Amino acid sequence: xxxxxxxxxxxxxxxxTALNGGKRIAHxxxxxxxxYEFTFNGQPAVLCHGVGHLCQLADAKSYGEQYTKWDLxxxxxxxxxxxxxxxxxxxxxxxxxxxxxxxxxxxxxxxDPDREGELIFAxxxxxxxxxxxxxRAWIEDLTPxxxxxxxxxxxxxxxxxxxxxxxxxxxxxDWVCGINLTIAATKKLSSKDMLSVGRVQTPxxxxxxxxxxxxxxxxxxxxxxxxADFTTENGKFTAEYEKGQxxxxxxxxxxxxxxxxxxxxxNKTVKKKSVGQPLLFNATQLQATxxxxxxxxxxxxxAVMQELYEHKFMSYPRTSxxxxxxxxxxxVTATLCKLFQLPEYTKYAIPEDQWQAYSKRHFDDSKVDSxxxxxxxxxxxxxxxxxxxxxxxxxxxxxxxxxRIVYPKAELEDTTVILDVNGNKFKATGSIITNNGWYxxxxxxxxxxxxxxxxxxxxxxxxxxLKQGFTEPPKRYTEPDLITAMETAGKNIEDEEAxxxxxxxxxxxxxxATRAAIVNALFARDYLAKKGKTIYPTEKGIxxxxxxxxxxxxxxxLTGLWEKRLHEISVGNxxxxxxxxxxxxxxxxxxxxxxxxxxxxxxxxxxxxVCPFCGARVIKGKFGYFCTAKKDTGCKFSVPSEIRGKSISxxxxxxxxxxxxxxxxxxxxxxxxxxxxxxxxxxxxxxxxVFEFPTQNKVKH
Numbered sequence: 001x002x003x004x005x006x007x008x009x010x011x012x013x014x015x016x017t018a019l020n021g022g023k024r025i026a027h028x029x030x031x032x033x034x035x036y037e038f039t040f041n042g043q044p045a046v047l048c049h050g051v052g053h054l055c056q057l058a059d060a061k062s063y064g065e066q067y068t069k070w071d072l073x074x075x076x077x078x079x080x081x082x083x084x085x086x087x088x089x090x091x092x093x094x095x096x097x098x099x100x101x102x103x104x105x106x107x108x109x110x111x112d113p114d115r116e117g118e119l120i121f122a123x124x125x126x127x128x129x130x131x132x133x134x135x136r137a138w139i140e141d142l143t144p145x146x147x148x149x150x151x152x153x154x155x156x157x158x159x160x161x162x163x164x165x166x167x168x169x170x171x172x173x174d175w176v177c178g179i180n181l182t183i184a185a186t187k188k189l190s191s192k193d194m195l196s197v198g199r200v201q202t203p204x205x206x207x208x209x210x211x212x213x214x215x216x217x218x219x220x221x222x223x224x225x226x227x228a229d230f231t232t233e234n235g236k237f238t239a240e241y242e243k244g245q246x247x248x249x250x251x252x253x254x255x256x257x258x259x260x261x262x263x264x265x266x267n268k269t270v271k272k273k274s275v276g277q278p279l280l281f282n283a284t285q286l287q288a289t290x291x292x293x294x295x296x297x298x299x300x301x302x303a304v305m306q307e308l309y310e311h312k313f314m315s316y317p318r319t320s321x322x323x324x325x326x327x328x329x330x331x332v333t334a335t336l337c338k339l340f341q342l343p344e345y346t347k348y349a350i351p352e353d354q355w356q357a358y359s360k361r362h363f364d365d366s367k368v369d370s371x372x373x374x375x376x377x378x379x380x381x382x383x384x385x386x387x388x389x390x391x392x393x394x395x396x397x398x399x400x401x402x403x404r405i406v407y408p409k410a411e412l413e414d415t416t417v418i419l420d421v422n423g424n425k426f427k428a429t430g431s432i433i434t435n436n437g438w439y440x441x442x443x444x445x446x447x448x449x450x451x452x453x454x455x456x457x458x459x460x461x462x463x464x465x466l467k468q469g470f471t472e473p474p475k476r477y478t479e480p481d482l483i484t485a486m487e488t489a490g491k492n493i494e495d496e497e498a499x500x501x502x503x504x505x506x507x508x509x510x511x512x513a514t515r516a517a518i519v520n521a522l523f524a525r526d527y528l529a530k531k532g533k534t535i536y537p538t539e540k541g542i543x544x545x546x547x548x549x550x551x552x553x554x555x556x557x558l559t560g561l562w563e564k565r566l567h568e569i570s571v572g573n574x575x576x577x578x579x580x581x582x583x584x585x586x587x588x589x590x591x592x593x594x595x596x597x598x599x600x601x602x603x604x605x606x607x608x609x610v611c612p613f614c615g616a617r618v619i620k621g622k623f624g625y626f627c628t629a630k631k632d633t634g635c636k637f638s639v640p641s642e643i644r645g646k647s648i649s650x651x652x653x654x655x656x657x658x659x660x661x662x663x664x665x666x667x668x669x670x671x672x673x674x675x676x677x678x679x680x681x682x683x684x685x686x687x688x689x690v691f692e693f694p695t696q697n698k699v700k701h
Contacts, residue, residue, distance in 0.1 A: 002045040003104035004137070005097065007111040007120050010310050011142075012036070012049035015110055018147035021047050033093050035100065040151075048100050054090040055123035057175045058083040072187050076180035076591045078584050082172055084123045098128050107134035108154065114318055114370060114513055115570060118160055119167030136160045140371065141315040143379045163370070166570035173562065173583045174199055180587055184594040185548065190602045195544055196525050199559060200510045201518050202544075204486060205527050206554035208477055209537045209545040216661060218473030224252040225467045228426045230263055230419065230460040235452035239263070239419055239428035245469070252466050255424060259464040263419035263426060268456045271416075274409040276361060277438045279322040280373035280401055283512035284487045286317075286394075291480035294393050295533075298479050298516040304390045305374075312379045313387070313395060318513035319371035323364045331378060332358075336406065338380035339399055348403050348441055355406035362405045370570075375402050400442040410437035417454050421462060477535045483515045489560035507560035536663055539651030540602065547599040550590045609657045612682045613637045618657055625653050639689070643680070645669040656680050656689070664694070 006012035009032070015021065021036035035048040060067040060077040062085065067077050086094045101107060107130075111117035125134070136155040140146050181197040189195055226241035246252035281289070283305070290301040308314035324332065333352075340349035362373075376398050384392055411434045419426045430451035439445065477485065486509040510518050522528040527541035537545075545554060552558050562583075568574035609618040609625070614637070616629035626638040639653040645668065652662045660682040668676050668691075678691040 001103055002040050002043050002106050002108060003100045004040070004045060004047040004108045004110050005101075005121065005124070006047065006049040007117060008052060009034070009049050011110070011112070012047055014142040014310070014312070015139075015147055015151075016047055018144035019047075019151060027092075027096055030092050030096075033096050035096075043105075046100050046104075048097050050097060050120070050124070051090055051093050053087065053120055053123070054094045054097070055084050055086050055120075055127045057171060058085045060179055070183045070187055072184065072595050075183050076176075076588060078176060078180070078588065082175070084127045086127055094124070094127070097124065101125075101128055101130055101132065104132050107132050108137050108151070109134055109157075109160075110137040110139065110150075112318070113138045113140070113316065115163055115167040115170065115511070115566075116513060118164040119171060122164045122168060133157070139316075141377045142310060142312045143377045145378070162572045163570045165576040166566050169569055169576055169579050169583075170566050172580055173566075176583055176587050180591050181553070181594065184591050185544065188595055188597050188601075189544070189547055189599055193540065193602060195540075195602065196527075197544070197548065197553070198521075199562065200514070201522055201525075201527075202548070202553050203556045203559045204482070204509055204518055205522055205537065205541050206545050207485060207556060208482070208522075208528060208535060209542050211474055211477060212537050212542070212663065215473040215476060216659075216663065218471075220470040220472075221247075222249070223247055223469050223471065224249055225469060226252060226256060226259070226426075226464070227467055228259065228263060228419070228421065228462045228464050230428075230462045232452050232454065232458075232460050237428050237430070237451050237454075239417075239426035242418065242425040242427045249466075249468075256464055256466055259421045259424055259462070261422070261461070262459040263421045263462045264459040265417055265454055265456050266420045266425075267416075267418040268454060269416050271414045272434075273412050273414060275412065275437070275439075276409050277356075277404045277407065278401070278443075280324065280362060280375060280405075281398065282320050282322045282373060283318050284320070284483050284515055285322065286374055286397070287516060288480035288484050289397060290394060291478065291533075293397065298483065298519055300390070301394075302516045304394050307388070308391055308394060308398075311387075311391070312377060313381060313391070314398060315373075315375050315377055316371045317374060318511075319369070319374060320512040321368045321371060322373050323367040324362060324372045324375070325365050325368050326363050328372060329358050329363060332375070332402065332405075335376055335378050335380060336402060338378070339376065339403065342380070342384065344384060344396075345399060345403065348400075350406070356408055358405070374398065404438040404441045404443075407438035407441060408435065410439045411435035415451055415454075417451065419460075419462075421464070478533045479519060479530075479535065482519055482535060486510055486515050486518070487512075489556040507564045509556055509559055509563070511563070531664075531666055539655055542655075543602045547597070547602070549593050549597045549599070552586075553590055609654065611635060611637050612657060612660060612684065613687060620650075624648065625657065636687070639680075643668065648680075652680070656682060661692070 004015065006015055013024070016024070016036045016038075019038065019040060021038045024034045024036055027033040032051065035046055038045055038047070062083060063077055063079045066074045109121040111121050134157050136157060136159065137150040138155055139150040177199040178197070182195065185195040185197045223245040225245050228239045230237055230239060241255070246255075286305065287298060287301040290296045290304075291298070296304075305314065305317040309317045337352070339345050376395065381387060384395070387395055413432045413434055414429065415431070416427065416429050419428070428451060430449045432450060433439065436444070489508050509515070519528075522541070523530065526538055527544065529536050529538050548554065565574050565579050569576055569579060610616070611618050611627040611629065614627060614629050614633060614635045616627050616633070616635065618625050618627055618637070624639050624641040627635040629635045639648060639656055641648055646665060652665065656662045662680040664677055664679055666677045668678055670676055676693075678693050681690050681692045683690045
């Protein structure tokens with residue numbers, strides 16, 4: 001008998017439909033569990049399914065009674081052999097599946113085709129002590145033709161064993177780091193709260209905290225721009241002083257005084273350039289684009305992507321690739337021809353003989369990892385009314401990303417002119433789109449600055465002025481910004497091809513399948529908070545980054561190298577045992593560093609605050625925090641629990657007392673009832689707490 005295993009009911013249903021598996025037979029006592037019985041390749045077959053992860057690594061206490069309590073002298077727990085156990089909630093399903101596995105002559109693993117899917121199957125197989133032969137059905141999307149292709153081209157188990165090893169190595173690394181370092185941090189650095197520490201979540205948190213520090217500590221510095229407004233017979237244009245902005249106002253004024261009369265064009269250059277079609281979507285970039293263009297958070301993006309995948313309209317959603325294989329070209333052609341028949345996309349249809357030839361820009365086998373980029377499947381809906389409103393919006397992004405590849409490049413002309421004004425040079429630039437190309441699909445840029453007709457040697461009257469500006473701090477992350485930064489391990493890479501090549505090295509934080517879950521976990525653990533679409537670190541998040549005495553654990557670079565090693569295991573270039581051994585040794589060292597820490601405990605912070613005005617102890621009362629020297633010295637320092645109609649959290653109050661400034665507080669109300677945003681700042685000169693606005697204006701509280 002052949003036994004096919006799918007990791008969840010929806011996947012099993014899609015497989016059964018494609019293989020003519022008949023009706024589902026539900027478990028008599030538990031209807032969420034079930035199976036199908038049919039004939040596969042002339043043999044009796046059973047298709048059964050799980051409910052996600054049925055098994056997991058055993059808890060630390062499973063390795064000995066000594067690990068029951070969080071005793072720093074007993075931990076770290078690093079077992080000689082990592083045990084796999086059945087999860088309590090899934091035992092009934094596990095036993096049901098086990099009955100089929102025991103009767104099998106051949107097992108076909110049909111879990112999701114990625115590292116996590118391999119891990120799900122590997123842990124079930126191990127927990128059952130199963131020795132039956134097995135093969136792999138690698139399903140690229142859930143259309144019947146792709147499912148039938150996967151079952152007609154089964155992979156031998158040996159072909160995916162390295163992917164299983166990578167999954168196990170990831171699981172062990174997260175377990176060893178998570179359990180031991182969380183225990184060390186909680187017992188050593190906290191009096192009450194659990195302080196979760198993780199192999200990936202901690203460096204991601206550190207990225208947000210470091211960005212916040214740059215913002216809070218930024219000192220606005222003035223600068224001056226020297227501008228020239230020139231008038232020609234055909235229009236006006238603005239030029240800037242070629243040497244850039246001035247840091248000194250007097251120097252700027254000196255140059256301004258020299259600028260009188262006309263400006264003469266001493267140089268004009270026109271450069272033609274083309275802009276290639278964007279790369280296709282991988283999981284992270286699709287989530288980021290949905291956040292930027294549709295305003296979705298990560299939870300919604302992931303959910304709608306999964307819906308489109310399960311409804312067979314989208315290819316596998318958890319890929320890191322932005323390219324397709326050459327073998328997929330006929331499939332793409334067929335899909336595009338169907339899409340151009342839909343009323344919503346007929347306006348983009350161009351004759352096939354006018355399509356841009358497929359190239360390595362989008363079809364490159366060397367840049368495809370386990371799965372190709374995300375595209376619409378050949379299962380194009382007959383009518384978009386088949387999709388929900390959310391599905392339509394995401395599907396539209398995918399469709400247009402594919403249509404763009406058969407459009408020509410966008411063509412532009414960039415013009416730069418240099419004008420001389422009494423020996424001082426000014427520069428003006430402008431662009432003209434000479435051929436819309438793929439811009440016409442969905443990406444027409446904002447109106448570009450254009451210049452009137454300008455000729456070398458001509459002179460134009462000008463008006464000259466100084467414009468003051470201020471340096472700006474970096475912007476806070478949004479969810480799309482953060483997962484994009486995770487993909488490149490915090491490196492800001494503008495060029496799309498360079499970014500794609502860097503991602504091929506697999507040195508990012510997390511994977512395409514896990515980044516959204518990692519960010520959501522940081523919110524759930526109260527390390528990050530969101531105001532509108534902007535992400536802030538909480539006081540707890542800032543504390544753990546500031547006080548965790550292991551810089552490497554907060555390093556995006558180190559975590560990225562670990563992720564690369566996991567990828568190397570999956571392709572057979574890295575030894576599984578060496579990786580696990582290195583992780584264990586590293587965790588032992590880090591555990592010791594944390595337990596040797598002398599930092600003030602997180603939950604004790606409120607009991608150890610010092611008045612920024614007089615140095616006396618600050619305590620929390622019924623209506624906020626106040627200085628205990630009020631009766632003795634008359635010190636009036638306090639942080640009320642509510643200011644201008646806005647509740648002040650303990651985290652903000654403690655930050656104000658300790659750091660002298662809160663993060664930006666939104667929704668404060670003026671005396672007239674209007675809302676405003678401001679920082680609270682300790683002003684020692686005035687002996688008061690004041691508001692500091694983003695423009696640096698201050699008013700008395």
